[in-house]
Amino acid sequence: MRHPFMSRLITYFGRGVLAIVPLGLTIYIIYSVFIWVDGLVHIDIPGIGFLIVTLLILGSGLLISTVIPQSLGGLFEGSIRHLPLVSLIYFSVKDLISAFVGDKKKFNQPVLVTINRESGLCKVGFLTQTDLSHLDLVDSVMVYMPHSYAFSGELYVVPAANVKLLNIASADAMKLIVSGGVSGK
Numbered sequence: 421m422r423h424p425f426m427s428r429l430i431t432y433f434g435r436g437v438l439a440i441v442p443l444g445l446t447i448y449i450i451y452s453v454f455i456w457v458d459g460l461v462h463i464d465i466p467g468i469g470f471l472i473v474t475l476l477i478l479g480s481g482l483l484i485s486t487v488i489p490q491s492l493g494g495l496f497e498g499s500i501r502h503l504p505l506v507s508l509i510y511f512s513v514k515d516l517i518s519a520f521v522g523d524k525k526k527f528n529q530p531v532l533v534t535i536n537r538e539s540g541l542c543k544v545g546f547l548t549q550t551d552l553s554h555l556d557l558v559d560s561v562m563v564y565m566p567h568s569y570a571f572s573g574e575l576y577v578v579p580a581a582n583v584k585l586l587n588i589a590s591a592d593a594m595k596l597i598v599s600g601g602v603s604g605k
Contacts, residue, residue: 530586530593533563533578544597547583568600
């Protein structure tokens with residue numbers, strides 16, 4: 421049998437871990453990214469590398485949005501489309517990033533997919549494509565279902581009748597899925 425004092429200490433320790441570890445890990449990750457980006461530019465002024473890289477990215481975004489014509493971007497992408505490994509890496513990374521940011525966000529429609537009607541088994545995911553006529557699939561949609569506690573997921577082609585749009589923000593849906601259902605309202 422535990423002593424009440426030890427039990428209380430263990431409870432306090434657990435609460436401390438819950439308070440400190442997420443905060444510490446968040447600070448560590450942000451600090452590590454900052455140091456890594458700062459190290460890309462070899463100038464001995466702390467933070468200047470981070471500032472230069474941030475300004476380069478911001479400037480590139482400004483140029484691509486206002487000065488450089490879209491046709492030039494299309495020409496560049498068309499030229500690398502025929503390079504097997506380069507094309508695979510470039511377009512995979514571009515599609516992944518554009519799924520979260522930019523004008524063509526893909527994970528913005530959280531849905532509930534009925535997996536088994538008999539048991540009522542459902543999964544939460546994100547509607548990514550509604551027109552699958554190019555695959556000769558009518559009345560079907562594509563749904564991406566992220567895994568909990570991981571940066572991975574699976575893509576399903578499901579009957580459109582099995583998909584119900586959820587009335588929650590996509591960030592809340594992602595938080596709910598990634599946390600295994602423990603985070604959210």
